[in-house]
Amino acid sequence: MLIVVLAVALLTAVIPFAAHRARQALYPQKYEDCVRMYAQEYGIDEKYIYAIIRTESGFDPKAESDAGARGLMQITRETFEWIKTKIAPDEQIGFDSLYDPETNIRFGSYFLSFCLERYDGDLSTAAAAYHSGVSKVNELLKQSEYSSDGRTLHTFPYSQMSNYVRKVQKNYEQYCALYS
Structure with missing residues (x-):
């Protein structure tokens, strides 16, 4: 009987730990030094950067x-060129540099911080802008069926945009639950 009690106690302790580790494997924190550095530099929650990377590229x-769009945070040429004027105007880096994880995380984190700042820190609206473009979100904000305050979206009218925002939110929630 004592052996059974000890076995149950051991399994009770081990199974939750193993399940937690398995979930962490599904929601990794790769490129941790780069993510931490640019999260701090641009004032973003690291878990939000991880949620974007997981959604955009699955860490590829x-x-x-x-x-x-290229790299971990899937940045288009047009967005790359715009970001470059803001954070790296004198650097000799080209669009192919986005395959480098550090460069990609640097540029993607800057753009994400821009979106968050522009949309009052609203994660969903920022994600919509990150995915579909700032000009598209700005158009939607003018329409009362999508925004009640003209600053954040409460409805995402396009299925691709809506699915993207939902994935980012789910990934962010998982990162918060696993790494808080």
Whole structure:
């Protein structure tokens, strides 16, 4: 009987730990030094950067979308060129540099911080802008069926945008639960 009690006690302690470790494997914190550094530099929660990376590329630094977005945080050429004027105007880096994890996280984190600041820290609206573009979100903010305050979206009218925002929110919630 004592052996059974000890076995149950051991399993009760081990199973939750193993389940937690398994969930962490699904929601990794790769590129931790870069994420931490740029999260601090741009004033962003690290877990939000991880949620974007997981949603965008699944942590594949060589990922490329049908639209030509590149790297971990999936940045398009147009967005890269705009960000470069803001944070690296004198640096000799090109669009191919986005395959480098540090460069990609640096540029993506800057753009994410820009979106968060522009939309009053609203994670959903910032994610929509990160994915679909600031100009598209700005258009939607003018329409009362999508925004009640003109600053944040309460409805995401396009299925791709809505699915993206939902994935980012789910990933962020998981990162918060696992790493808080």
